[in-house]
Amino acid sequence: MQTLLTSSQMQTVDAYTIKQQSISSVNLMESAAKAFVKAFKKEVLDKDARISILCGQGNNGGDGLAIARLLNKEKYKNSTVFLINFSAKLSDDYTKNLKRLSKAKIPIVEIKEPGEFNEIKVDVVIDAILGSGLNKPLSGKYTSLASIINGLKKQVIAVDVPTGFNGDDLIPENYNGIKADVVISFQRPKINFFFPESVVAMNRFKVVNIGLDENFIERQQSNWKLTTRADVQKIIRPRAGFSHKGTYGHALIVAGNNTTMGAGLLAASASLHSGSGLTTVCLPQSGLIALNTMLPEVMALPRNEHLAIEAFEKFNAIAIGPGLGFDEENEELLEKLIDLKKQFVIDADGLTILSKREDLLVKLPAKTILTPHMKEFDRLFGKHESWWQRVATAREKAQQLDLIIILKNQYTFICLPTGDVHINATGNPAMASGGMGDVLTGTITAFLAQCYSPADAAILAVYLHGKAGDDLAKESFTVNALQLALQIPKTIKKLLKS
Numbered sequence: 001m002q003t004l005l006t007s008s009q010m011q012t013v014d015a016y017t018i019k020q021q022s023i024s025s026v027n028l029m030e031s032a033a034k035a036f037v038k039a040f041k042k043e044v045l046d047k048d049a050r051i052s053i054l055c056g057q058g059n060n061g062g063d064g065l066a067i068a069r070l071l072n073k074e075k076y077k078n079s080t081v082f083l084i085n086f087s088a089k090l091s092d093d094y095t096k097n098l099k100r101l102s103k104a105k106i107p108i109v110e111i112k113e114p115g116e117f118n119e120i121k122v123d124v125v126i127d128a129i130l131g132s133g134l135n136k137p138l139s140g141k142y143t144s145l146a147s148i149i150n151g152l153k154k155q156v157i158a159v160d161v162p163t164g165f166n167g168d169d170l171i172p173e174n175y176n177g178i179k180a181d182v183v184i185s186f187q188r189p190k191i192n193f194f195f196p197e198s199v200v201a202m203n204r205f206k207v208v209n210i211g212l213d214e215n216f217i218e219r220q221q222s223n224w225k226l227t228t229r230a231d232v233q234k235i236i237r238p239r240a241g242f243s244h245k246g247t248y249g250h251a252l253i254v255a256g257n258n259t260t261m262g263a264g265l266l267a268a269s270a271s272l273h274s275g276s277g278l279t280t281v282c283l284p285q286s287g288l289i290a291l292n293t294m295l296p297e298v299m300a301l302p303r304n305e306h307l308a309i310e311a312f313e314k315f316n317a318i319a320i321g322p323g324l325g326f327d328e329e330n331e332e333l334l335e336k337l338i339d340l341k342k343q344f345v346i347d348a349d350g351l352t353i354l355s356k357r358e359d360l361l362v363k364l365p366a367k368t369i370l371t372p373h374m375k376e377f378d379r380l381f382g383k384h385e386s387w388w389q390r391v392a393t394a395r396e397k398a399q400q401l402d403l404i405i406i407l408k409n410q411y412t413f414i415c416l417p418t419g420d421v422h423i424n425a426t427g428n429p430a431m432a433s434g435g436m437g438d439v440l441t442g443t444i445t446a447f448l449a450q451c452y453s454p455a456d457a458a459i460l461a462v463y464l465h466g467k468a469g470d471d472l473a474k475e476s477f478t479v480n481a482l483q484l485a486l487q488i489p490k491t492i493k494k495l496l497k498s
């Protein structure tokens with residue numbers, strides 16, 4: 001788990017590292033510049049590229065000056081430094097690096113007015129104007145310069161954050177800062193990188209280690225956590241000697257309807273492939289042939305109005321919702337299943353039923369897992385204007401109702417009853433197709449059946465689901481849901497090996 005911090009917390013970490021490791025701040029800046037250049041070399045292979053390095057007058061600008069010197073050493077010979085002298089305040093390390101740079105033979109141009117940058121011929125812009133020190137919205141000359149840079153339509157690589165980007169608060173709709181192709185950020189991604197609104201400021205980001213004190217970072221109070229490969233490797237348990245199907249639990253998937261039977265089959269396939277000892281799917285009679293043809297390993301519990309609730313007692317984890325439909329019988333079934341107080345996952349149509357029945361929401365068993373995408377979430381908890389608002393509500397509801405809310409997106413937010421938000425960064429746009437969420441539901445249910453705690457089951461399943469998608473996307477333009485279910489055991493095996 002990586003703890004994610006706000007910009008002001010990161011400043012404390014800078015100061016602590018400087019004191020504790022007896023490293024001067026200018027040397028820490030050098031280390032940041034080196035790490036940036038290492039990543040930059042992978043982004044810009046052409047050493048003849050015309051590179052403009054735009055440096056503000058704070059530490060972000062200081063990084064830019066050090067980067068210019070190091071790029072020169074790396075034989076990027078066509079670089080020019082532009083000093084963006086819009087303010088009077090210079091940071092000490094900026095001044096030191098300006099002095100160091102003067103010894104290298106790099107053209108330095110002073111920019112006092114944004115228009116002076118208009119005629120520049122450039123292939124790559126390095127944005128080191130303002131970094132995480134941003135303390136008010138961008139205005140005046142900075143806004144004009146950002147607009148000129150954006151208008152160039154050239155490759156823009158930002159140092160730490162794009163100029164004008166606030167790392168840990170709502171990104172305004174009228175964002176007026178620089179839009180970077182890639183941001184090379186220091187030590188930790190900014191919390192905002194995971195919010196869809198950040199698309200106005202960047203296409204993607206990379207994080208480089210600059211030697212800040214990791215133990216100190218992890219000791220900081222923060223509810224924001226990023227799931228790492230190492231976390232998942234720690235959670236997942238290998239199959240044990242002498243184990244048998246009874247060891248790995250019995251998962252039930254209540255899903256599927258005449259026109260959406262596939263959703264139930266996909267969730268059942270995911271449960272089977274994610275290691276539950278036994279999987280049963282509760283679907284309408286009309287789905288039995290499909291089930292028996294496609295998944296002979298999975299058992300059926302035909303769903304009709306005569307089905308007694310006792311039939312559900314033997315399962316140790318139950319998911320309800322994928323392709324279920326909204327008729328009254330399903331609503332009644334959901335109500336009865338809630339009363340069983342089992343480990344529970346609610347997805348898709350199950351969530352829509354819940355949104356009409358607030359009385360059921362408060363009756364959910366402790367640590368029930370809800371898996372809404374944005375629309376399902378807003379249907380449940382009201383319309384939200386931004387993802388910050390949405391995640392704030394998810395956090396609040398998870399704590400208030402003792403639930404685990406998996407708010408799905410490219411970066412999925414897992415909100416726990418403790419108030420922690422675990423961000424998942426695996427997964428990719430090749431997975432953007434129907435049925436993907438059904439597979440996630442099946443995988444979570446399988447982990448619950450195997451007696452992982454609900455929080456671990458959620459974190460593990462979301463990570464593996466995305467990782468399986470990443471593994472498949474290496475070889476394929478699109479990834480479909482069934483393929484993904486089949487990939488999960490292979491992805492787990494790879495994780496356990498390495």
Ligand SMILES: NC(=O)C1=CN([C@@H]2O[C@H](COP(=O)(O)OP(=O)(O)OC[C@H]3O[C@@H](n4cnc5c(N)ncnc54)[C@H](O)[C@@H]3O)[C@@H](O)[C@H]2O)[C@@H](O)CC1
Binds near residue numbers: 014028091
């Ligand atoms: N110890 C170091 O030297 C390190 C430096 N780092 C770099 O330092 C950066 C942060 O540096 P600073 O704290 O000096 O801040 P910045 O370089 O981001 O900002 C410089 C100045 O701009 C002013 N400013 C803020 N918002 C403004 C606005 N909207 N319009 C006009 N002026 C504005 C601030 O008052 C500040 O004095 C990081 O982003 C990173 O690039 C990090 O690499 C960590 C290590």
Ligand SMILES: Nc1ncnc2c1ncn2[C@@H]1O[C@H](COP(=O)(O)OP(=O)(O)O)[C@@H](O)[C@H]1O
Binds near residue numbers: 427433434437438
């Ligand atoms: N661009 C993407 N990057 C990462 N994950 C994605 C992307 N698009 C979809 N997914 C994942 O696929 C799943 C889609 O869920 P959902 O919308 O409920 O699908 P469906 O209803 O079709 O089953 C989520 O887990 C989501 O995180």
